[in-house]
Amino acid sequence: MLQKIRDHLHGVIGYSILGAISLVFVAWGAYGIVDVGIGQSAFAAKVDGEKIPLETARQAWLDQQAQAARAFGGEIPEDRRAQLQQSVLEGLIRRAMIDNRVHELGYRVTDQQLKDAIQEEPAFQVDGKYSATVAKARLAQVGLTVAGFEADLRSSLTRQQLQRAIGISGFVTPKEFTRIVGLEDEQRETSWVLFPAADFAPASIDEAAVRAYYGAHQQNYMTTESVRLAYGELRLDQVAAQVTVVDDDLRALYAENKDRYAEPERRRARHILVADEKTAQDVLAQLKAGKDFGALAKEFSKDTVSADKGGDLGFATRSTFVAPFADAVFSMKVGETRGPVKSQYGYHVIQLEAIQPGKTKSFEEARPELEAQYRRDQAADRFGDAQEQLQTRLEQPGVTLESLAKEFGLATGVVEDFERGKGGGVLGNSPALEDVVFGDTVLNQGRVGGPVALGEDRLVVVKVLEHRKPAARPLPEVQAAIVTAMKQEQGLAAAKAAADAALKRLQAGEGFGVVLAGRKIEGPRYIARTDPSVPSEVRTSVFSLPRPEGKPLYEGVPVTGGIAVVEVSKVRADPVPLSADARQERMGQLVSQLGTADILAYIEEARRRASVTVNPKAFE
Numbered sequence: 212m213l214q215k216i217r218d219h220l221h222g223v224i225g226y227s228i229l230g231a232i233s234l235v236f237v238a239w240g241a242y243g244i245v246d247v248g249i250g251q252s253a254f255a256a257k258v259d260g261e262k263i264p265l266e267t268a269r270q271a272w273l274d275q276q277a278q279a280a281r282a283f284g285g286e287i288p289e290d291r292r293a294q295l296q297q298s299v300l301e302g303l304i305r306r307a308m309i310d311n312r313v314h315e316l317g318y319r320v321t322d323q324q325l326k327d328a329i330q331e332e333p334a335f336q337v338d339g340k341y342s343a344t345v346a347k348a349r350l351a352q353v354g355l356t357v358a359g360f361e362a363d364l365r366s367s368l369t370r371q372q373l374q375r376a377i378g379i380s381g382f383v384t385p386k387e388f389t390r391i392v393g394l395e396d397e398q399r400e401t402s403w404v405l406f407p408a409a410d411f412a413p414a415s416i417d418e419a420a421v422r423a424y425y426g427a428h429q430q431n432y433m434t435t436e437s438v439r440l441a442y443g444e445l446r447l448d449q450v451a452a453q454v455t456v457v458d459d460d461l462r463a464l465y466a467e468n469k470d471r472y473a474e475p476e477r478r479r480a481r482h483i484l485v486a487d488e489k490t491a492q493d494v495l496a497q498l499k500a501g502k503d504f505g506a507l508a509k510e511f512s513k514d515t516v517s518a519d520k521g522g523d524l525g526f527a528t529r530s531t532f533v534a535p536f537a538d539a540v541f542s543m544k545v546g547e548t549r550g551p552v553k554s555q556y557g558y559h560v561i562q563l564e565a566i567q568p569g570k571t572k573s574f575e576e577a578r579p580e581l582e583a584q585y586r587r588d589q590a591a592d593r594f595g596d597a598q599e600q601l602q603t604r605l606e607q608p609g610v611t612l613e614s615l616a617k618e619f620g621l622a623t624g625v626v627e628d629f630e631r632g633k634g635g636g637v638l639g640n641s642p643a644l645e646d647v648v649f650g651d652t653v654l655n656q657g658r659v660g661g662p663v664a665l666g667e668d669r670l671v672v673v674k675v676l677e678h679r680k681p682a683a684r685p686l687p688e689v690q691a692a693i694v695t696a697m698k699q700e701q702g703l704a705a706a707k708a709a710a711d712a713a714l715k716r717l718q719a720g721e722g723f724g725v726v727l728a729g730r731k732i733e734g735p736r737y738i739a740r741t742d743p744s745v746p747s748e749v750r751t752s753v754f755s756l757p758r759p760e761g762k763p764l765y766e767g768v769p770v771t772g773g774i775a776v777v778e779v780s781k782v783r784a785d786p787v788p789l790s791a792d793a794r795q796e797r798m799g800q801l802v803s804q805l806g807t808a809d810i811l812a813y814i815e816e817a818r819r820r821a822s823v824t825v826n827p828k829a830f831e
Contacts, residue, residue, distance in 0.1 A: 255300060255829035258307040259822050268300055268829050273650065275299050280631075280649060296830045305814060308821045309370055318372045320365050328368060329361070344588060348595030349667075356599075377813050378806030383798060391801060393784055395740065400781035401753050402734035404727045406710045407773040412702030416694045424693055425686050431696075432689040437630040438648060439677035442638060443612055443621030445597060447668035451590035453620075461581045465574050472577045475529065476569035480540045481522035483507055483550075483560040484514040491551035491558035498548060504562050513557060526567055536561070598670060601662045605672065612659050612674045625676070638673075641665055648673055703773065710767045710774040717765045723778050737783055746770050749777055758782050 255268035330341035505521025512518035543563040550560035626636035634640030644663045653660035661672035716726045752768040763780040
């Protein structure tokens with residue numbers, strides 16, 4: 212359920228409460244699945260006697276299926292479908308296993324802890340304060356009830372308690388720390404040469420070869436899968452326009468929020484800011500002698516913005532100023548001069564020009580703001596209710612887009628070309644919408660899908676009118692792309708052959724500079740594991756090779772755009788001494804890494820010991 216929120220409210224609910232434990236519940240390969248001879252069953256799996264319902268597994272697969280289809284650019288290959296289904300089920304098994312374990316160990320989440328977690332979620336807040344209306348609307352956007360969300364959140368918070376308990380038990384001994392830092396900070400003397408594929412690519416490609424390549428690689432030159440899509444849309448502003456404003460409700464809202472309409476006292480002051488108390492006293496003496504405040508401000512003040520205006524700061528509230536300055540200004544009488552007043556900026560000489568008393572807006576003065584807030588709150592509540600009602604109606608048999616549009620006042624339209632991976636028309640490109648449009652329910656069963664939130668103030672339901680499967684593009688249309696691909700492939704093959712020939716000579720004892728004369732040689736120089744100036748593929752190769760013992764080591768490495776020939780000649784293993792703060796920071800990082808490893812190891816061992824029964828027909 213929490214994963215569903217992440218997928219469908221990306222950028223709206225930035226949910227991160229699960230931590231490291233949750234990461235192991237997604238995309239695990241099949242592991243130790245036993246006892247599959249159970250025939251027809253009402254459950255997908257049993258974990259230590261606890262059942263995982265078929266519907267839970269099938270819904271998890273539907274959610275994962277849409278994402279997988281996007282990753283494969285359309286249909287999921289048959290040889291990967293079963294593997295992905297097992298991964299989904301394995302994730303559910305591990306989650307159930309951990310839930311059982313935390314319950315047995317006595318971990319619990321109190322109602323207050325649950326309430327705090329919900330109210331601290333930024334996506335459920337308005338102006339930094341929790342809003343039950345907003346929370347309800349956001350959850351409705353992904354088809355969740357408040358009760359269902361709370362139950363899932365309680366489980367995830369409990370799992371997090373186990374995570375913390377295991378994680379904080381990690382430690383690193385001084386000897387381990389020295390060894391690990393020495394390895395991480397090790398540097399290796401390296402030289403490398405790039406064999407760019409472009410240097411070895413043929414000047415032209417034969418027409419017959421192009422046709423043969425096209426025939427063998429048609430799957431790479433297909434049209435994008437698309438649909439003709441009908442939709443019904445509900446916007447928050449539509450709902451707001453239908454809200455009837457009740458005068459008594461506005462007055463109650465005004466009474467509840469009267470402080471919001473209070474305008475604080477404002478004062479207009481001038482000041483001269485100087486660096487030291489002596490100068491401030493000198494300025495005060497000149498003012499007492501009759502000098503003009505504005506002229507002195509222009510001459511002495513370090514506040515160049517106000518100095519040009521004779522020190523004038525304009526009307527401002529108390530919160531505008533730093534505390535010492537505000538205390539002085541708001542305790543002065545009009546016409547009074549005071550100083551020196553010390554603040555973090557220096558020493559101030561202040562003169563109070565005028566006072567605007569605070570006041571509270573009357574109900575009539577505040578009415579436009581109250582009405583806007585009232586409509587916004589009422590509309591958000593109704594918008595959330597509409598999403599829940601739409602979700603319920605979509606689960607009923609025989610529902611049509613036309614009936615939904617009439618019942619809920621949806622604006623309807625048609626997108627002529629909605630493409631996988633690109634979206635289309637007024638609906639734009641939303642991964643959540645794409646999951647629905649190209650999911651089994653809408654695409655294959657022909658049902659109305661949704662509701663899908665497109666932002667915080669807009670939701671849609673959709674129906675596919677026509678499905679256009681991927682088809683091979685005509686050869687003339689893709690010929691240029693094929694020629695480019697063939698040149699790149701042939702150039703890369705020739706570059707690899709040249710690099711392999713150079714490696715043979717190097718390994719036979721010829722010098723790096725001799726074998727690679729005429730090519731641009733980088734190095735030799737010492738590089739670190741994280742050196743950003745070195746291609747990542749080269750760095751990986753350099754530090755995956757054994758330490759050179761007496762003579763250099765060589766390797767050919769595929770890199771972006773070609774092949775690199777790498778030489779590792781020496782190792783410098785003396786780490787730079789760490790300051791106390793740097794040592795403490797590194798120690799913390801290592802302990803955290805070990806803690807995460809301990810968590811994963813704990814889960815792996817628990818999984819090995821768990822009693823698991825799996826229904827082999829769970830996804831049929």
